Amino acid sequence: xxxxxxxxxxxxxxxxxxxxxxxxxxxxxxxxxxxxxxxxxxxxxxxxxxxxxxxxxxxxxxxxxxxxxxxxxxxxxxxxxxxxxxxxxxxxxxxxxxxxxxxxxxxxxxxxxxxxxxxxxxxxxxxxxxxxxxxxxxxxxxxxxxxxxxxxxxxxxxxxxxxxxxxxxxxxxxxxxxxxxxxxxxxxxxxxxxxxxxxxxxxxxxxxxxxxxxxxxxxxxxxxxxxxxxxxxxxxxxxxxxxxxxxxxxxxxxxxxxxxxxxxxxxxxxxxxxxxxxxxxxxxxxxxxxxxxxxxxxxxxxxxxxxxxxxxxxxxxxxxxxxxxxxxxxxxxxxxxxxxxxxxxxxxxxxxxxxxxxxxxxxxxxxxxxxxxxxxxxxxxxxxxxxx
Amino acid sequence: xxxxxxxxxxxxxxxxxxxxxxxxxxxxxxxxxxxxxxxxxxxxxxxxxxxxxxxxxxxxxxxxxxxxxxxxxxxxxxxxxxxxxxxxxxxxxxxxxxxxxxxxxxxxxxxxxxxxxxxxxxxxxxxxxxxxxxxxxxxxxxxxxxxxxxxxxxxxxxxxxxxxxxxxxxxxxxxxxxxxxxxxxxxxxxxxxxxxxxxxxxxxxxxxxxxxxxxxxxxxxxxxxxxxxxxxxxxxxxxxxxxxxxxxxxxxxxxxxxxxxxxxxxxxxxxxxxxxxxxxxxxxxxxxxxxxxxxxxxxxxxxxxxxxxxxxxxxxxxxxxxxxxxxxxxxxxxxxxxxxxxxxxxxxxxxxxxxxxxxxxxxxxxxxxxxxxxxxxxxxxxxxxxxxxxxxxxxxxxxxxxxxxxxxxxxxxxxxxxxxxxxxxxxxxxxxxxxxxxxxxxxxxxxxxxxxxxxxxxxxxxxxxxxxxxxxxxxxxxxxxxxxxxxxxxxxxxxxxxxxxxxxxxxxxxxxxxx
Numbered sequence: 001x002x003x004x005x006x007x008x009x010x011x012x013x014x015x016x017x018x019x020x021x022x023x024x025x026x027x028x029x030x031x032x033x034x035x036x037x038x039x040x041x042x043x044x045x046x047x048x049x050x051x052x053x054x055x056x057x058x059x060x061x062x063x064x065x066x067x068x069x070x071x072x073x074x075x076x077x078x079x080x081x082x083x084x085x086x087x088x089x090x091x092x093x094x095x096x097x098x099x100x101x102x103x104x105x106x107x108x109x110x111x112x113x114x115x116x117x118x119x120x121x122x123x124x125x126x127x128x129x130x131x132x133x134x135x136x137x138x139x140x141x142x143x144x145x146x147x148x149x150x151x152x153x154x155x156x157x158x159x160x161x162x163x164x165x166x167x168x169x170x171x172x173x174x175x176x177x178x179x180x181x182x183x184x185x186x187x188x189x190x191x192x193x194x195x196x197x198x199x200x201x202x203x204x205x206x207x208x209x210x211x212x213x214x215x216x217x218x219x220x221x222x223x224x225x226x227x228x229x230x231x232x233x234x235x236x237x238x239x240x241x242x243x244x245x246x247x248x249x250x251x252x253x254x255x256x257x258x259x260x261x262x263x264x265x266x267x268x269x270x271x272x273x274x275x276x277x278x279x280x281x282x283x284x285x286x287x288x289x290x291x292x293x294x295x296x297x298x299x300x301x302x303x304x305x306x307x308x309x310x311x312x313x314x315x316x317x318x319x320x321x322x323x324x325x326x327x328x329x330x331x332x333x334x335x336x337x338x339x340x341x342x343x344x345x346x347x348x349x350x351x352x353x354x355x356x357x358x359x360x361x362x363x364x365x366x367x368x369x370x371x372x373x374x375x376x377x378x379x380x381x382x383x384x385x386x387x388x
Numbered sequence: 389x390x391x392x393x394x395x396x397x398x399x400x401x402x403x404x405x406x407x408x409x410x411x412x413x414x415x416x417x418x419x420x421x422x423x424x425x426x427x428x429x430x431x432x433x434x435x436x437x438x439x440x441x442x443x444x445x446x447x448x449x450x451x452x453x454x455x456x457x458x459x460x461x462x463x464x465x466x467x468x469x470x471x472x473x474x475x476x477x478x479x480x481x482x483x484x485x486x487x488x489x490x491x492x493x494x495x496x497x498x499x500x501x502x503x504x505x506x507x508x509x510x511x512x513x514x515x516x517x518x519x520x521x522x523x524x525x526x527x528x529x530x531x532x533x534x535x536x537x538x539x540x541x542x543x544x545x546x547x548x549x550x551x552x553x554x555x556x557x558x559x560x561x562x563x564x565x566x567x568x569x570x571x572x573x574x575x576x577x578x579x580x581x582x583x584x585x586x587x588x589x590x591x592x593x594x595x596x597x598x599x600x601x602x603x604x605x606x607x608x609x610x611x612x613x614x615x616x617x618x619x620x621x622x623x624x625x626x627x628x629x630x631x632x633x634x635x636x637x638x639x640x641x642x643x644x645x646x647x648x649x650x651x652x653x654x655x656x657x658x659x660x661x662x663x664x665x666x667x668x669x670x671x672x673x674x675x676x677x678x679x680x681x682x683x684x685x686x687x688x689x690x691x692x693x694x695x696x697x698x699x700x701x702x703x704x705x706x707x708x709x710x711x712x713x714x715x716x717x718x719x720x721x722x723x724x725x726x727x728x729x730x731x732x733x734x735x736x737x738x739x740x741x742x743x744x745x746x747x748x749x750x751x752x753x754x755x756x757x758x759x760x761x762x763x764x765x766x767x768x769x770x771x772x773x774x775x776x777x778x779x780x781x782x783x784x785x786x787x788x789x790x791x792x793x794x795x796x797x798x799x800x801x802x803x804x805x806x807x808x809x810x811x812x813x814x815x816x817x818x819x820x821x822x823x824x825x826x827x828x829x830x831x832x833x834x835x836x837x838x839x840x841x842x843x844x845x846x847x848x849x850x851x852x853x854x855x856x857x858x859x860x861x862x863x864x865x866x867x868x869x870x871x872x873x874x875x876x877x878x879x880x881x882x883x884x885x886x887x888x889x890x891x892x893x894x895x896x897x898x899x900x901x902x903x
Binding site (some may be wrong): 031197268 | 742748763
């Protein structure tokens with residue numbers, strides 16, 4: 001069995017594009033973009049994109065539906081948390097309230113979208129205005145600082161936003177390196193286990209050569225990133241949250257019934273309904289889940305800034321939507337995955353950061369972002385056309 | 389006799405990996421109706437797309453000679469300028485626009501930047517008259533029926549000054565009366581000197597209108613029959629299409645014991661979901677026994693699909709009344725889920741729209757209605773799912789390289805098999821099959837009939853809804869006849885003939901031909 005190079009290229013177009021973009025900036029910034037500090041910043045600054053885009057992907061899967069309110073919800077939820085902590089309310093109570101707050105927003109929007117059939121665009125546009133306004137109400141127009149160290153440490157804000165090195169390495173964070181090695185070992189074991197399992201049941205498996213090449217590339221990449229981080233300040237706390245979210249959603253979309261329903265509703269809602277699946281519950285799930293992720297992103301955002309401001313979260317929804325589409329999610333629903341979302345978020349993040357390092361005017365940065373989204377979709381449309 | 393208006397010589401068209409057309413030759417005489425027949429995927433539509441310039445010159449090999457000159461069409465406009473107009477199976481009309489607007493869409497009357505509406509509607513009315521439509525051209529497309537929409541398409545073609553009209557499956561969504569009217573219109577045009585090519589699956593229509601019949605099989609022309617030179621009947625055409633004589637279009641059922649009543653529906657009435665005062669299904673009573681195939685015959689619009697869907701967990705209609713028992717127990721099914729749990733399955737007539745998720749693989753489609761069967765506590769066991777899909781693929785002889793193939797890439801017959809697999813996997817006791825063989829070719833039809841026989845042999849009950857009389861008579865044990873929302877007759881298959889079924893329908897309409 002042979003695998004065509006063009007097929008691999010098609011499957012990993014955006015991953016390859018990411019590599020090309022990184023190389024471009026590596027040259028343009030004289031090696032600046034791959035400095036440990038910048039890799040660290042890439043992760044920390046874009047944490048909200050990974051989290052929001054994971055939630056957004058589920059909405060998009062149901063038929064290209066988006067949630068425009070998430071930016072406002074991030075601000076609203078963050079504001080509530082900041083105000084509560086300032087009033088010396090227990091930090092865990094505040095965290096639960098923030099997450100539940102996000103969930104309730106999702107429930108509110110999901111209800112109108114799923115059961116009353118308000119078009120998602122409009123329902124969430126309304127939410128975008130309303131929750132932006134409510135953020136202002138909560139914060140009374142002012143910035144509210146957060147100095148609760150437990151909160152900041154757990155959610156990766158302030159000075160100590162790294163997992164401490166329990167092993168006290170000299171100049172290198174050994175804990176970080178060990179975590180990297182463990183992650184790679186687990187990954188390799190899982191790949192081989194699933195391969196042996198598939199073979200024993202007589203299913204088709206990828207040629208071993210390709211599998212190994214893929215595995216070596218991914219392992220090397222992960223180890224390299226962890227090595228860089230270890231040489232800087234160690235493992236950013238927020239990376240743990242990102243990893244949990246991404247792995248969780250990769251599992252939900254691939255292996256659970258609800259995940260399957262999301263794809264089915266996006267692929268053919270009528271057929272799904274007639275198969276005994278209530279598509280309203282599927283929409284509800286997607287939007288409630290989006291609300292929860294907006295809540296988490298709100299927590300991460302205010303932790304990172306160590307305060308809440310009425311302008312926080314502006315345009316976050318667009319970053320999340322952009323990451324999904326760049327990552328190959330179909331604007332008509334039914335197609336897309338978490339791997340793509342990661343790539344999409346990284347592409348946007350690298351471009352932002354690369355241009356910042358190069359000193360490109362911030363206004364032009366936004367222009368470039370817009371062009372990248374368009375180019376990605378053009379790519380998607382053209383490659384789908386060819387398939388026919 | 390007449391002179392050749394069109395000749396397609398040695399046309400070969402290759403898609404990546406497939407040779408769709410292989411050295412096809414077609415000769416059409418001026419003023420004749422030429423029928424193009426062949427099984428699904430034989431290449432009929434591809435050939436017409438080559439002719440009309442949808443596949444531009446250079447993407448195929450061979451020559452198109454029209455009125456003595458070699459044509460090199462780059463786009464549809466080029467062929468339309470010469471008077472070659474194609475009417476596609478899927479109607480190309482905008483529902484929210486008027487008939488007149490639709491008719492001149494892309495071909496507007498008036499100056500370049502100013503549409504002359506008087507001229508538009510005036511001419512539209514003229515062409516409407518030619519196709520026998522009495523509607524005003526100001527009426528919106530969505531407010532007229534499919535039969536009339538089809539006529540608008542033809543009027544639109546005439547407005548383009550068509551000399552050679554190509555009709556791709558023009559009657560596929562029409563009921564019998566409208567189909568007949570359309571075919572008669574074609575004969576009328578022929579008298580006026582128009583040349584036409586018709587692509588159709590319905591062989592009785594071919595026999596009715598065609599002067600010549602060209603058979604395409606696996607991308608090559610097999611033969612051209614001249615209906616004037618010899619008497620051509622349906623059997624003769626089928627023989628050409630499948631390459632052998634099909635002696636029996638319906639497989640025999642052996643020793644299937646018909647048991648107790650399995651499902652019974654009493655006094656069932658359903659109202660239209662939007663126009664709630666309109667009764668779509670009117671006081672229907674019927675039953676089906678174990679091991680029995682019950683046919684429900686009715687023309688399109690008789691309320692058959694509405695009846696079936698309202699039974700299937702109220703997935704159609706409002707204000708549904710009546711009682712229903714399955715296996716002796718009275719049930720009230722409020723959602724498709726409850727219907728599935730009550731061991732009822734509804735295999736839709738619209739497999740692309742209501743049945744399958746085309747962008748997903750066979751494996752995913754097979755398990756969609758019974759996710760419990762492939763998952764534990766909400767987690768899918770992909771291995772089990774794969775094995776089940778393979779099992780059904782082998783059982784139903786679905787032709788596909790693998791169950792990971794997207795359903796959208798399969799032919800109609802194979803899609804239908806995936807749809808059947810999906811519902812068989814829910815382990816139903818009663819299956820309602822709505823037009824199970826619509827739009828699929830003769831060979832695949834036979835296989836579907838065999839599956840139906842296997843189902844009843846396993847003690848299940850099958851309700852088969854169909855608008856094809858030979859199929860209803862050939863496959864059913866008992867037949868109900870439906871017209872305008874009511875059941876107007878019931879007969880054993882042994883005493884059913886095409887004549888007495890049609891008679892029952894005409895009688896119920898009160899003998900008059902009121903619309």
